[in-house]
Amino acid sequence: MASSIPPSGFAADPIDTLLSAHGLRRTAAARRVLGWLLAHPDTSYTHAQLQAALEGDADVALDRVTLYRLIDRLTQVGLLLCRVDAKRVRRYQAMPSSVHAIPHFECQSCHRDSPLSGALSGARSGALKASAKDLERAAQTALEALKALGYQGMSMDFAVRGVCADCATSGSGAAAS
Known part of the structure; x- marks a missing residue:
């Protein structure tokens, strides 16, 4: 298992730090989803919108179920906010x-x-x-x-x-x- 302490002279990745601090694994998928939402803090996304936005990254393949589970975990630990809009559609954004x-x-x-x-x-x-x-x-x-x-x-x-x-x-x- 890799050490969470960065080598001297290197700063810790803030997304990895957030994931670790909330007890989550620092997977490529978790980094990609949280990174995207943190980069767009003023906009909330449906699951489908988020999946469409992330599908261009060939290095991190996210199927529909994996994304649902990841969004759920990020929401449970307080890194994402889940709101239900007027049409009862769930929307997610960085907290x-x-x-x-x-x-x-x-x-x-x-x-x-x-x-x-x-x-x-x-x-x-x-x-x-x-x-x-x-x-x-x-x-x-x-x-x-x-x-x-x-x-x-x-x-x-x-x-x-x-x-x-x-x-x-x-x-x-x-x-x-």
Whole structure:
């Protein structure tokens, strides 16, 4: 078994480090899937979209079942976020740091995920940031209460779903309604 300590003068691969830290094997498939999602952090993908995006890599062949199992393991350890959209389709993305308490907006057309704390400008932005801090405190209180009752491995997701301004303006959001 290979050592997880890199030779002196070499930096550890951040994807390998993440996989190891979460108790997962550092396979080529796991590195490829996690690497792809980390490289595209603002977009969520269905299983089929992810499989299509990854099929160009001849060195890492991923069949449908292997990809399902890998996505499931990455989600279970908290490296991926799984959301179900308005049409009950599962979408996956790298776990954003904002997901635990900051509200975010999910576009049902382009599937971009944006924290709402920076989405508005001017006075509305200040009010939204204050609300986000209140939500963060409420989320932390709720998580602490559940932990005291014995619940484990919890996270919280505050999502607003709709069509973003860019998609609404371009007309592509009409199909997602």
